[in-house]
Amino acid sequence: MSRQLQKLRTRRSIIDAAFSLLDEQRSLSSISLREVARVAGIAPTSFYRHFKDIDELGLTLVDEAGLALRQLMRQARLRIASGGGVINTSVETFMEFINDNNNVFRLLLREHTGTSVAFRAAVLREIQHFNVELTDYTMATTGLKSTIANLQAEAMVKLVFSTGAEALDAAPERKKVLAERLKLQLRFIVDGALKASQS
Amino acid sequence: MSRQLQKLRTRRSIIDAAFSLLDEQRSLSSISLREVARVAGIAPTSFYRHFKDIDELGLTLVDEAGLALRQLMRQARLRIASGGGVINTSVETFMEFINDNNNVFRLLLREHTGTSVAFRAAVLREIQHFNVELTDYTMATTGLKSTIANLQAEAMVKLVFSTGAEALDAAPERKKVLAERLKLQLRFIVDGALKASQS
C-alpha cells in the first residue's frame, strides 16, 4: 500500500477516534493525546507524525464539524425549494442533523462556550456562515432591509442552536415537542421583524 | 477563634479560590482539587474536610451562581417598577450583572453545555427559574395565555443567555452594540407573540 494513503488512513482513524470519544461526558479539552492514540490503535508518540498538538487535532475536528453544518444548510435549501414551508423544513432538517451527527453537533456546542479561545473563535466563524447565509436568504425572499434581516437571522440562529443543545440528549418525544415549540418561536421572530420593518 | 467560624472561613476560601480559577480558560472539570487547595491556602487533603468531591464543590458553585441570578431578577423587577421600559431595563440590568459577576455567569454558561450531567441539570434548574418567573410576569402584565407566554419567555431567555455568552469577553463598545441589538430582537419576539395571541 502506498505510503501516502496509509498516512491518510491513520490520520482518519485519529480523527474518528477523537469524535468517538466526544460523547456526552467529554470535551476536546478533556480528551488526552494518549487516549486518542489508544483508540486510534497507534502509539502515543506516533500521534505527532500527524498533528503538532492536541489543539491542532481539535481545530481539524471543528473544521469538519463546520463542513457538516454547511452541508446541512445546503440540504435544507434543497428541501425548501421543493416546497413545505421554510421554518418547518428548516427545523425538521436541523433536528435530523442533530440525530445523525450527534457528536459533531455536540462538539460545536461545547466548544462554542468552551475553554479554548481558538476553538471558540473557530466555532463562531462557522456560526457566522449560518448567519450570513440566512440573512441573505431572508433579504432575497422577503425584501427586508439588511439591518433587520440580519437581526432576525441572528436571533433565529441563536434560538435554533439553544434548542438544539436541549434536544441533543432528549428523548424522542421530547425532541418532537422541542421542534414544535421552536417553530412557533421562530414564527414570533419572523412576524416581529416584519412588523418592525413596516413601522 | 471559634472552630465553627474558622471552618466556615476555610470553606469560603475554597469556594472563592474555585471561582477565581474559573476564568476565560478554565471550567469546573478542568480545575483540580490540588489547584483549588493551593489557591485556598490549604493542604490538598484538607479539602476533604469540607467537600466529598470536586463535584460537590462544583454543585455548590452552581448553587451560588443561581443565587446571584435570582438576585439579578429581583433587582430587575425593582428597577422596572420605577419606570423605564421592561426590555430596556432588563437588558441593562443583565449586562451590568455580566460585567460585575463575570466568572459567575461564565460558570453557568460553560456548565450549561458542559461535560457533567449533574452540573448541566443544576444549571438547567436555575434557568428554569428564570423561565417560570418571566412567564408569570408576562401573563400578569399582558394577559397572554400561558402557552404563548411560556413560549415567549423561553425564547427571550435563550436569546438573552446566548447574547450574554457573546458579551462576556467582548470589548465595552461591542457590549453596547450587543445590548442594543438584543433589545430589538426581544421586541421582535414580544410583538410576534402578541400577534400570535390575536389570531
Added chain:
DNA sequence: TAAATTAGCGTACAGTTGTAAGCTCAAAAA
C-alpha cells in the same frame, strides 16, 4: 540496486493528579 525518507514503535522521564494513612494540637465537651 543502493540510498534516503519517514510512519510507527518502545523506552524513559518528569510532572501532575486523586486520595489513603496517620499525626498534631487547639477548641469544645465532660
Added chain:
DNA sequence: TTTTTGAGCTTACAACTGTACGCTAATTTA
C-alpha cells in the same frame, strides 16, 4: 482539669499525562 473531637498537616503511592530520543522496517527516490 481531663478527655474527646476534628481541621489541617505531612508523607506516600499508584495512575496518568505530554513528549524527548532513538530505533526499525518498509516505501520512495536516485
